[in-house]
Amino acid sequence: MIVEFGHFALVLALAVAVVQMTVPMWGAYRRNVALMAVAEPAAMIQFVLIAASFAALTYAFVTSDFSLVLVVQNSHTLKPMLYKISGVWGNHEGSLLLWALILALFGACAAWFGGNLPPTLKARVIAVQGSIGVAFLMFMLFTSNPFLRLAVPPLDGMDLNPLLQDPGLAFHPPFLYLGYVGLSMAFSFAVAALIEGRVDAAWGRWVRPWTLAAWIFLTIGIALGSWWAYYELGWGGFWFWDPVENASFMPWLLSIALLHSAIVVEKRESLKAWTILLAIMAFGFSLIGTFIVRSGVITSVHSFANDPERGVYILMILAVFMGGALTLFAFRAGSMEAKGLFAMVSRESALVANNLLLSVAAFVVFIGTIWPLLAELFFGRTLSVGEPFFNAAFSPFAVALAVILPIGAMMPWKRGEILRGMRPLIPAMLLAFAVGSLVWAMQTGRTALGPVGVALGIWVVLGAIVDLWSRTGRGAIAGRVARLGRLPRADWGKATAHAGMGITVFAVCAMLAWKTEDIRIVREGGSYALGPYEVTLTSVDEVQGPNYQSTMATMVVRRDGVEVTVLTPEKRFYPVQGMPTTEAAIDYGFLRDIYLVIGDPQDGGGYAVRSYIEPFANWLWGGCLIMAFGGLLSLTDRRYRVAAGASRRSAAVPAE
């Protein structure tokens, strides 16, 4: 009964979304206040209906209702409760429902928080958001309905893939979707502004918080996914340049570009057309990501028709929304006249450089991801594009970005001077260079990646600190320190996010350059040296888990005879899915992680054991969190709220 209720709510949500898409749009065209007013309740009702539907599906999973195909395929009575709940979105149909829920949530948020928007813009934004909802709800109901029943329910389910039964992964998809779908707001604002025919500073200010929120969620989502890959997959890798990862990375890069170009629109009324284009493309890449993930076209070039119906449908959504928005853009872009003037050396130019590097970086990731497909289609060549290509083609742009970041961040608007602008940064530059060279000298014969990472990290982090400090003006130190606390949160957010980026760049280089690896056979009771540590395999035991059997090793790590930690790496076997998993045991440290993996028993006795020392691993995810926190600081800046009040007053005056 509850399941039928959820199914019905979903169909009803589609009907409401159709109303939300059409009526306010027509109302905005006719300047009819009553019709435009439909937008708000429609957006909220759509959200409530999809939330009810989502709750019904969750109920089915929690109570193990095996009359639902989806529950049978992805759940099991013995599965821990957390994974029964995360199983709701741990599959294609359920994750689409989560996607639709978040889409509707953003639409409803626009209705709730959009009080300061001009009425026609608000109606159009919500209507465009509704149209995306229509597309995805139809996709779900016609090709991927989560509420399909079985005539004869089985006694138990087939369980969730054991690799997905993990707390890190339980929360990875929701964050990622909040990011992906959050970019739909930027898209809706862009399309609404194009229909409206007006892009001004206020538009830049309105679109920025939504993009910022989407970017924060994307950052956390990607970091969670990368962390999961690190501890779950068993060899300490954190990024694989896999098409699915790239699918989330491209919108992330473009959303950073969008964040920065929207600043130029807001402060200087320039780069309008480019910003609109970025807003459209950022969501476009979210859709492309959805296509890559759900059609199976790109990862497995050989099973082209993995799920043709779904793939074709998403391609149609992509074609309609991108085609429509870009056509509209082509007609209206010319009328978006830029106002602010600026010189070659200025903050504006620095942000243009930032946008150029980020967009090209995203493009490189894009072409690398789809090249196997293109090469097969047009040249009949079956080939692969992997890590070496991305390292070579992507890294230069990332490095260039880190190099110009501190200089650009301190450049004055309109007109600046390179040398004068860089003067406060000279100590940071010298220090970065000196420490980088020192590291280079100390590690003779190893890759240059480590020293470069150190230098870039110091440069960007110190640059962020100098930037913040320079905001406090001149005068006595005490006065400047006091002023530091009174700086706007946006300044703190900027410095924090930039510093987080520096830390992440450093950690990526450090992990790639200085990882220690050891592979060997160890017998019970045997010891071996790992860097400065001595590791002893004391015992290997069979342990029974809730829905798996485990082979658990107990390993003692000592340094100079003193016990550092006891780690218990496992090999698990999940009988329902017939699948083994490796559970690495990690001693998380500030400067390094000790990472132990137990492998198969060997013919001659003993076990294969893999050990790694991962330098600065926590800095990588810490850097991502700091970046996201910086975004959050900016999001709570008072200026957004003050501006909201101010524009409400001006919006009361009839437009034009």
Add this chain to the structure above:
Amino acid sequence: MIVVKRFLLTLMLAAAPLAPVHAVQPDEVLADPGLEARARAISRDLRCPVCQGESIDDSNAPISRDLRLVVRERIMAGDTDAQVIDFVVSRYGEFVLFNPKAEGANLILWLAGPSVFLLGAAGAFVYIRRRGQPIAPDVALSADEQARLRDLIGK
């Protein structure tokens, strides 16, 4: 590995053929650390032919083990890195190369990024140059705006 990662997000394969990684086994490791390091570097750039997204260094598939052993045999036989890679490609095709060769149509792939960057940089340069000069004289204020301006100055 990567297929597993894909799995988690696509959530469509009912039973992934591979599980967690065991990859390089202790009995494969060469005695000479220098040669072993070369073998590892080469095998990280070679793709497992049957498991979609993994390098033979990460893969658990039997064919990857065979390939790892082949790579080590060739190295022991005195081949250079390029010769080892050519040897494997001659048997399994360019599909196994994670680092696509910069030749023929692949030049499009390799040059796409730099050329788009140069085009974009040129476009940005022209745009910024134009933003540097006032394009049109400021439009005169309307009567309403004049009145408002007088009003403001008057205060």
